[in-house]
Amino acid sequence: MAVRVAVANHKGGVGKSTTAMMLAEGLAHFHGLRVLVLDFDPQASLSAMLLSSAGVGDASRRGRSLWDLLKVMGTTQPLHLSRYITTRASDLIELRDAIDGRRVDLVASYSELLSDYPGLETSFRRRHPRTRTDVALASEIEPELAALDLSYDVILFDCPAGAVPLSQAAIRLSQVLIAPTVLDDISLRALRDFIAIMLKDDLEVYGRLADFRVAITMHVRSNPEQRQLLDQIRAGTYKLKAMRRPVGHSVSVHRAVSRSRSDAFRSAREKYADALTDVEALADELFEIITQVTGGLRQ
Amino acid sequence: MSYSPPVDEEALYKPVHNFLEQRFQDRLRPTFGDLRHLSVITARAGGPSTGLWSKPDLCCIALWRYKYALEWRFDVHGFEVKPAARCDLTAVHEALNHTSMVHYSHLVWHKPDWNERDGKCAAILERCERHGIGLITFADERNVDTFTTRVAARRQSPTGDAVDEFIETRIKAADRKTLLDWIAELR
Numbered sequence: 369m370a371v372r373v374a375v376a377n378h379k380g381g382v383g384k385s386t387t388a389m390m391l392a393e394g395l396a397h398f399h400g401l402r403v404l405v406l407d408f409d410p411q412a413s414l415s416a417m418l419l420s421s422a423g424v425g426d427a428s429r430r431g432r433s434l435w436d437l438l439k440v441m442g443t444t445q446p447l448h449l450s451r452y453i454t455t456r457a458s459d460l461i462e463l464r465d466a467i468d469g470r471r472v473d474l475v476a477s478y479s480e481l482l483s484d485y486p487g488l489e490t491s492f493r494r495r496h497p498r499t500r501t502d503v504a505l506a507s508e509i510e511p512e513l514a515a516l517d518l519s520y521d522v523i524l525f526d527c528p529a530g531a532v533p534l535s536q537a538a539i540r541l542s543q544v545l546i547a548p549t550v551l552d553d554i555s556l557r558a559l560r561d562f563i564a565i566m567l568k569d570d571l572e573v574y575g576r577l578a579d580f581r582v583a584i585t586m587h588v589r590s591n592p593e594q595r596q597l598l599d600q601i602r603a604g605t606y607k608l609k610a611m612r613r614p615v616g617h618s619v620s621v622h623r624a625v626s627r628s629r630s631d632a633f634r635s636a637r638e639k640y641a642d643a644l645t646d647v648e649a650l651a652d653e654l655f656e657i658i659t660q661v662t663g664g665l666r667q
Numbered sequence: 668m669s670y671s672p673p674v675d676e677e678a679l680y681k682p683v684h685n686f687l688e689q690r691f692q693d694r695l696r697p698t699f700g701d702l703r704h705l706s707v708i709t710a711r712a713g714g715p716s717t718g719l720w721s722k723p724d725l726c727c728i729a730l731w732r733y734k735y736a737l738e739w740r741f742d743v744h745g746f747e748v749k750p751a752a753r754c755d756l757t758a759v760h761e762a763l764n765h766t767s768m769v770h771y772s773h774l775v776w777h778k779p780d781w782n783e784r785d786g787k788c789a790a791i792l793e794r795c796e797r798h799g800i801g802l803i804t805f806a807d808e809r810n811v812d813t814f815t816t817r818v819a820a821r822r823q824s825p826t827g828d829a830v831d832e833f834i835e836t837r838i839k840a841a842d843r844k845t846l847l848d849w850i851a852e853l854r
Binding site (some may be wrong): 430449469515516 | 685688852
């Protein structure tokens with residue numbers, strides 16, 4: 369059964385999409401897993417990282433974007449989630465040429481969604497007048513995800529910032545939540561609000577998540593404030609469970625998130641350079657988590 | 668949890684559709700070129716007047732080209748789906764019948780216990796090979812990685828009018844518009 373992982377934080381700019389990309393590619397590359405990524409963020413950052421900007425436009429022209437999916441969800445037409453999947457979405461050459469099943473597939477977002485989303489949400493609310501939009505979204509997507517349960521090992525959501533229905537629905541559908549954050553006081557306060565207000569009070573999901581971890585991003589080892597905050601997190605001061613290895617703030621990561629063309633491929637070493645060890649560490653830890661959740665994968 | 672294979676053919680349409688979208692289309696994509704495709708359940712399309720044997724249960728329409736080539740190509744794949752206990756040589760001929768309207772015809776057989784040495788499996792395999800019908804078997808409809816191509820389909824030569832009629836009568840309007848938009852864009 370596929371494990372569902374949400375990468376979420378209602379604060380923007382903390383590296384959610386970058387973390388989601390590293391996790392998806394890390395799990396496929398280092399652990400041979402079949403990963404389906406759903407980019408629920410109208411900014412489409414993760415989709416552009418995986419497919420390139422031109423690739424995102426192409427996916428939309430082919431009718432394979434979140435926007436097309438949401439349009440159908442606003443009607444009585446049957447929903448076939450697999451129809452919106454772009455297969456082999458990663459530019460890692462090891463995944464393009466893999467014959468053992470390892471892969472990263474994607475339901476791409478599209479930035480046009482930013483302007484169209486309010487209209488889509490309105491038509492969706494009309495169909496479900498008495499149900500919270502996020503609950504209705506989750507209930508429509510759930511059977512489609514269940515139909516893919518044996519075809520993927522991990523289903524990973526990149527959630528938009530803010531307390532918006534797409535983010536809330538993805539969290540409802542997930543068993544594991546990874547919350548990227550940067551190490552500064554404002555971000556940590558926002559993270560605690562995210563847990564208390566959104567996860568505990570509003571969605572009431574915190575207690576039933578199989579695992580919740582914080583992923584520290586844009587980490588500068590030489591920064592004394594960050595070092596102190598990291599020590600406090602590890603000591604339990606913030607009552608947060610953090611992933612063991614922070615992701616460094618590096619040029620390598622900045623280069624990795626730029627895919628120039630949809631027909632350009634890179635090896636994992638070329639793409640991530642010295643950040644590849646961060647990718648491996650993140651993937652190893654998430655692999656441990658999901659192995660515990662399922663009691664072993666691909667049974 | 669024990670697994671019970673579906674008995675009803677209709678219960679297999681959506682899983683086969685998932686397979687077409689998630690795995691089959693990988694085989695259609697040239698290594699360096701481009702592919703656009705559309706997969707549709709056509710089993711109930713076209714109405715009862717078109718006959719028992721005349722409809723593929725699903726189809727996949729592919730527009731593709733090699734990177735260093737001038738032209739886009741257009742292929743229609745038809746799929747005849749059979750549950751575990753209801754596949755025999757007649758099914759191969761059902762799929763063969765579809766070659767008058769599609770470029771590639773495939774028999775998709777839910778066969779959890781496939782064995783080439785089994786008489787029935789061997790007979791169906793041989794008949795598919797003889798007539799150029801693709802044979803795809805699968806053990807568990809819930810897992811697209813259990814789908815295996817046993818025989819690759821050979822390209823047939825339906826008339827252009829027959830292909831047009833198939834698309835016009837079996838594909839719904841929104842998908843036909845998508846195809847026409849692609850054709851206009853890529854021409």
